[in-house]
Structure formats: structure tokens, C-alpha cells
Amino acid sequence: MPGCVPAGSFAHFYSCHAAILAAVRQKIHLSYCPILPGHLSSGWSLVKTQCQPGSYNSPTRLVATSPSGKALACDHPDCLGNLFFDIEGAWETDRPGEFAFLKREGWGGSMLGLFLWQPGHPPHRLLTTEDLLVGCEGLGQRLVCARESARQPRHLMTLDLRDHGRSRTLFDPNPDFQRIALGSAQRLHWRNDRGQESYGDLVLPPRIKPGQKLPLVIVQYVTRGFLRGGTGDEYPIQLFARNGFAVLSFQKPAPLFAAEGNDGTLAAILPRLNSNWDDRRDIHSSLMVGIRSVLARSDIDPDRIGISGVSDGSTTMQFGLINSPGLFKAASVGSCCVDPTAMMIYGGSGLAHERTAWGYPPASGPGSEAWKPLSLPVNSPELMAPLLMQLADNEFLVAMETLAAYQRNKRPVEARIFPQEFHLKVQPEHRLNIYCRNLRWFGFWLDQPIASVSCPPDARDVERWSAMKAIVNNRPSS
Template sequence: MTTAGTESRPVDPVDLLRRRDIGYMHLGPGQRLIALSPDKSRAAFLMHRADPSTNCYCVALMVLDLGGAAPPRILDQGDDLLMEAVTMRGMEVEYGLPRPLLPSWSPDGKRVAYLRKADGLAQIAEVTLADGNSRQLSHSPVGVEQFAWDAAGTGFVYRDRPARLAARAAIRQEGDKGYLVDDRILPYAGTTPAIRAPLPQELHHITGDGAFTELVTANDRACLDAARANERAASGAPQLMPSGWTLAKTQAVPGSYSSPTYMVATRPDGRKLPCDDPACRGSLFADIEGAWESDRPGEFIYLKRDGWGASQYGLYLWKAGQAPRRLLLTDDLLLGCESLGARLLCAREQALRPRHLVTIELRHGAHVEELFDPNADYLALAQPHVERLRWRNAHGQESFGDLILPARPVPGRKLPLVVVQYVSRGFLRGGTGDEYPIPAFVQNGFAVLSFHKPSPLFAVEGNDGTLASILPRLNEDWADRRNIHSSLMAGLDLVLARGDIDAQRIGISGVSDGSTTVQFGLINSPGLFRAASIGSCCVDPTAMMIYGGSGLARERTAWGYPPVFGPGSQKWQPLALAHNPSSLMAPLLMQLADSEFIVAMETLAAYEKAGRPIEARIFPQEHHLKAQPRHRLDLYCRNLRWFGFWLDQPIASGTCRADIEDYVRWTDMKAHAAKSD
């Protein structure tokens, strides 16, 4: 704690990198995070921390006594994150995503099992609470995909995909005669064909004494299926409660991707009680993200996106057959919640506070009690000032973001501003992709607008609700990009109207979809942004329709993208920097994964031809979301220095020391660009 007469030290980029994360920072809606013991007296969860000195992550299996009788306990440890491939266009693709992992308690509450990384693969590890003894039980040659305790409650049933080995062997053999160029070839990622998905699954059984067998009973299979259905708190599948009641999130228009949803409770006698109240309804962009039974049969708690532009979370109590009652409306991010009967256990994030565990009382005014904060030391650091902003775009759509300002700005001195995107919920760390250290920018004298991308509400109106109808609407004359840009411009107008922001020193940043917002902003608001930085690049004709491969080209054509050549190709102009005058090309930093670098070439070549300031960096063995701790720290630091240089703001960070080579190179860029203007 800070003592009288002392100043809290500022937040350094390494402070952000070294936060202890309960689960992955970008957890999906409804994704479960915490495993309760059978008697609900303890909670198990996984926590990790980046270590740039080793370029690895420390992973810990934690157990927390919910009654507070014992301090949090590290039950087991690992030395790196488990990553998972995603399926895109029918192919297995590495994306840079850590696997969301949920521990599992034995039925007797004496052991906890989880997936631990061993020789690069996910294997089942079991830990005994009494003595902390840990043992690896599975030895899958391709890694365990899903596991559960068996029907007897003493062993495990799991699924994996050994066919992956045969698929890899077949690709190697195909290489002897040359790879056939088809939709398996993703040129931006390399020349080796991707593996088609899904591969067939195989089920295996590990008995209580650790013996391996292929004998999997129907009851064992049911345990595994139940574990999969239980991964999300409101998946839509009916949830059977201990009281015998069933709760389901149901589509108002079955089969429609954009259908509203509502809650339906079913009594033990089979009678259905739907909730027709508007507060019980979710939507595609403001859905119900979790639902649980309270300590009273037939009474349920549910959590949904709520408030202005779905910027908040509403916690509701619903007695089946009655109107729901809202207990809580908060700007905080609540996730991974579990029912403790009369309380709800949740992970919570606040704008200036990393994830921590709390309980919310259901009977006493939604009182919030803190249980465990793995980052209590972070609260002792000097914190900036944050304001939640709300506005409407030109189409009347509700939009929001957060303005983060120095706690003690210099009176009369206007601040440079950096836009960070594109989700502004929870802890304001580094934006989507976590490459832009918001608190460190502010500690160095910047203001930051953390901009939340508006949902494409217009695209689901007046059609049949299928993706085939929605996606072309998004890209018709780049309607979604224009909607996002309109919200961003209205937000910037609101910020600039304050009078404390320097309109001549605005930068913009983004990763993934945020990168596309950067492109569109540079082209459609000429001269507004003095510098830009992107962590992926770019939605260009060659990137989408050539370097992405034939599968991506067919997909984007179906989405309404223009052709790369010939009639209609001029429609790329509002989005592709390479198809615009060099005067729109603000100084641009591109920090790219090696698996995606090639799709940046059209923009890079256009900048170089025009003599405009550009710097591209390639980070080896990375994917769309960069994960290596050393790379993440370097991304933080270079982004600080880049915007410091181009927005004329000195950077004083203990970790991010001045780089004389960067300074000389960027000074030469600036001088060359000045001669060309």
C-alpha cells in the first residue's frame, strides 16, 4: 500500500504483461471458468502468468475455500499454456488462442482433474487434495480434446482424434509428388496443405487404477457428452437442475441465426413456464450469457447484456410464472459465474482492475463480496482516470467507449489521443489482441479512447435471419465498415468537444477487425489521424481474394466482397489503402505474425512506392493473436515509442527504454516524407 508522503509508482508495460489471469483474457460469452466441488464449499480454477524472461507462462491449478477458512492454494503447476486450433472454412487453423480449460472434481470431492500440457500436448492430470500428489493419466499421441469422470466416478473417459497422425502422414506423402493446390492451401500461412476438419473422434477409458482400455460404456459416453454440454452456462441446451426443474434458452424463431431468445422453465411434472417478459429476452447482440437455479426450486438467476448499447450487464432473479426482477445493473464485466444457492460466484473485471473473484448476494440488495484477488499489488500502482462515454452514431445506433485520462493532467496543456479497439468491457489492458498498453499510454501523458465496435443491428433487419442473408448486408457498399466508422467519428467528436484533447495529435490502433477500422478511418477521414499502428493487415483485394487461398476467396465472394480484377474491382477503394492517394497514408506501424505477413504486402508495397512512412515487423512462430511473452512486451513498447514519436509525446517507461535505432530510422522516414509532400 502507498504510505503517507509517498507517491504510487506508475503502471509499467511489464506490470500489465505479468498480471495473474484467471482464465484467458478474452473469454467467450457464457464460457465456464470455475469448477465447484460437489458440496459447493470450494472452487477450482486455472490461473496463468506470462514470464518474458523464459518466454513461457506459469500455469497454476488453484483451489479456493469459499468459506474463507483457508487461503487460496496452488494445487498443481505447469510451465506453458495449451493452445488450440480453430476450424475455419473446413480446415484446422492455428489462431493463437489459448484453450479455455475447466477443471473437474471427482464425485467424492477428494481429487481434481484438468488438462495439463505435457510434451506439447494436452493430457489428463489428476491431483489429490489431501497430499497434493499429481499424476498424468492419459498419453494421447495427439492430445486429449475432451474428458470427464467415468460413470463410476473413479476413472476417466476422454476423446481425441488420432486420425490427425494419419492426416499428417498423408500430407507428407503427397509432398513427394507435389501438393495439389486446392482449398487446403492457405498461402498466407505457408505452402503445406491444412488438415480438413472435422477429423473422426475416438473414445478411450482410463480405469480408477490407471489402466487404459478401449471399452467405453453408454453411461461413460453420456458423462462425456454432459461435460461438453456443460462448458457454457447458457448454451441453449436444457439444463436439468438438482431440484428436478429444467431451464432452457429457447429461440423465438427456431433455426434463425438472429432469432431473439427467451427463458423457458419446465417443472418436474413436465409443465412448461416460458418467461414472456421483455427482460427475459435476449438477442443476437445482447444475449442471455448464463442462467442458474437459486436455493429455491423454480427460481432462477440469469445474466444478460443490458443497458445502453448492451454496454452493461444485468443480473436478474426470475421465479417461474412471475415477472423477473433485476438485482444489478453494472458497467463491470461479470463472467464464469456459478450458483452457490443464495449467492452467485463470479469472476469480475473493472475498467482499472484485473479479473478477481466475488460473490453476489441474491437476497440482500445484490451485495458484492470480494473473495480472491490475485492482483492485489496492481491496486497500489498509480491509476488513471476513466469515464464511460455514451453516444449515438449517424444512424441513431447506441454506441459507447471509455475515455482514459491522466489522473493529474497539466492544466492548460492539451493531450495527444490514441484510439484503442474494439471491445471496451472489463479491464482496460491492451485492446483486442492486447498490443496497446492503455494504462502505460496514459501514464506517459496520452489520453486513450477505448472504442467499442457497435453491433451490426441493421444487417439482421428485414431478412430471414440466416447468415447467408446477413453477411452480404454487412458488405454491401461496406455498410458495416461505414456503421463502425460513424460510431467512431461521433465518439471522437464527443471527446474533442471537451477541449482538453489536441485534435492535431490523434493516433489510431487495432488488431484483426480493429485493423480494418484503422484502414477505413485513414481513407474516409483524411488527415484526422496523424499516425496509426496495426497488429494484422489488411482487408485488401490481394489479401482476401488471392493470398487467402481459394477457400477464403469463395467465402468472401459469397459475403459480397468485390472482385480483385475487372468490373466491380473499383469498389475496394473505400477500404483498401493501396487503391488511394498517398496523401491518405498516415505513418503506419505493422507488427505482424509470420503466419500472416504475406497479406500485408499490397499495403506495404503501396506505402513504399509512395515514399510514405511505414515500418513492418515480423514476429516468428506467431499467429493471428500473438502469445509469446517476449513478443507481447516488445509489441507494447514499440507501440508506445511509435505513437510517442509521431504524436510528439515523450515516453518515460522503465521497461520500454528508448531505442536509438528506431529513433534514427523514424526520423529519416519523417524527413523523407516531408520532402515528398
């Protein structure tokens, strides 16, 4: 199918996802996606088929074709997947007609399983891991992959397909990293209010004094592999931990339609997700249950919780400030915001038409009241926790509605615009500035000192933020 690339490519899963999405949008009848390069020397081929062609969330299965042209499907549960619990790559081994494949599985899709499959026989599981395996390539009886875990950055390694998936490191680009004192990382599992499986990683400081109460920072919205800085890499998790913060690295749950088994087209599914902001409520529920599970510990301070996020994580921040008032004492976002005027007018007519089709309310007039559960500017200023906005110059315009509302109501806000950046910032100097300012921001508002060796202090920041705090403290109570 056009648009798909070999399974050995790092981009394979995302490319096939994009191809399926494009096909659904164009109402193309899509039934399969090749997951191995064509013209294998063995004569075999392997495809991932849709059990319900045209369905965005269709179950999938593996089908191998022998050199004689005989198609052999694998209907074993380990060969079946869907958009969010799918087979992420497959490779032919040194034995013609035998395939290795990686599948997303486990609690909330938090794990990867490695399997061997000979068509006509059930697949054989080699290993299950919480580690992230990406960019794998077949090398006979081994796979060569990039691997990373919660506390270990990406490195090259092999998986031996004849020895239960035993791993061996080929190259570690960060050998000195092992000498750094890291905070502990604990995987947490829970269910949200709908019973949907959710998870996150709780990272604690390397050293905790007896009786010490830790401030908590939420980092979003994918927590797989090395815990670096969340989606967008703007919130250095281990650096927060070294400065006395607890960090909950939160995994956004799969959309509601995945949990419900919805087999509709994307065009039919999206309005369902945004009706009464149901999908946002589902994400918020997962986050709240996760926070409650963390607060059940005796060493987390419930009065010092901050929230951060980029992209979808920014929207979770908005929803959290409004729907759990007073819980978050500070917030920081790397992009912003989903507001009526910003999204439906400032974003341009193309964006407005797209979001209308998604089920978003109009910017004004009848129906516009539906923005209240999501948009800060249409709510009480008392919900506006201190907010740091570190924005790319190519998309800062859509943040202006929230920024103006904060300024109009004299609420603590600071906006920084980074030149020649897009949705995710990539320039090293910008990334370093973003790291430091986030550390200082949460340190200031959550009353947690930041070591100068981690991030040099900035007296100008302290002066500005102290003036903001003074204005808030002097406001008459409502």
C-alpha cells in the same frame, strides 16, 4: 443441442453462438439451446429458445420445464434478448425452480443485469453494472464470478442473491495493483449517424497540467471490463495515459442487421453488410462521432490523433485513413489488411470463395473499383499515415499488399514479424516488445515523450523513423 455447454462455463455464450452459427450454415432447424446442465437434482430444466427458428438474429426467451414436464415461458422484456443483447448465463439457486440469470443490456449493450426468476412470475432485478462478470458458477444463494471493472483487473468475488446482489471479494490476485496511480476512466455514450447507440471509455493521464493539450490514441474494438490493451492486448491503455496520452477505448457497435432487426439467415445478411461496405461505414460513423465528442473537450489536441487496432480494428483503421483523410497522424496494427489481392488471392481460394459469398468485390476486373473506400493500396499515397505493422508469422502474407504500396510510394511504414504466433500473439516476450514499440511509435509520430521507466528508448528506432519523417517532409507538395 450439440455444441452448447453449461451456462456456468466461461465458454457458454460463445459456444452457443458458434453452435447457432454452425446450424445456420448447415440449414439445420434450430429452436433452443440448453443453458443449464441436464438432470438437475430438482428435476427442473431451463432452455433459451429462438422465437424465429433459423434466424441468425432471432429474438430469444427463457423457457423452464418443471419436474412434471410443464413448460413455462418468460415473455417479460427482461427475459427476452437477441444475439447481441442476450442472456449470457443462468443458474438454479438453492430454491428449486428459481433461477438467476445474467443479461447483456443498457446503452449499446454496455451493461449487465442480474435477475432472479421464478417461472410463472416476472423476473426480479438484483443489480445492473458496467463491470464485466465472467465464468460465474452457482453456489446455492450466491454466484461465484470473476469480476473486473475499467480500472480494476480480474478478481474472484461472490454475489449474494438474497441481499440485492451484494458483492464480496474472495481472492484478488493483484493486491498491489491498488497502489498504482491510474488514469481516470469515463464512460461516454453517443449515437452514430444512423442513430445507433455507441459508447467508449475515455482514459486521461493521472496528472494534467493546466492548459495542457493531450495527444489522443484510439484503441479498439471492445471496451468491457478492465481497460488493458484493447482486443488482442497490444496497446497498454494505462501506460499510454501515464505517458501523457488521452486514450479513447472504442466499442465497435453491433452490426447493422442487429439494429435493423433483420431476421434473415447469416448467408442472406452478410452480403447486405458488405454492400457498399455499409457495416464499415456504420462503424466509422460511430468512431467519428465518438472522436468529435472527445474533441469537444478543451484539453485534447485535434492535430495529434493516432489510431490502433487488431483484426476488425485494423480494418477500421484502413477505413478511417481513407474516409477521414488527415485526421489520424499515425497508425499501428497487429494484423493487416483487407485488400483486393491479399484477401481474394493471397488468402487462398477457400478464403476468396467465402468472402465472395459475403459480398466482397472481385480482386480485378468489373466491380473491383468497389475496393476504393476500404483498401489503401488503390488510393492516393497521401492517405497513408505513418503505419506500424506488428504481425504474426502465420498470417503476415495478407499484409504484403499494403506494405508494398507504402514502400512503393515511400510512405513511413515499419513491419515486424513475430515467429510462431497466430492471429493474437501470446508469447510474453513478444507482447512486451509490442507494448514498447507501440508506445515509442505513437510517442515519436505524435510528438509525445515516453518515460524510460515505461519503455527503454531505442536509438535505432529513432534513427529509422527520423529518416522516414525526413523523406515525407522533403516531398514536394501535390
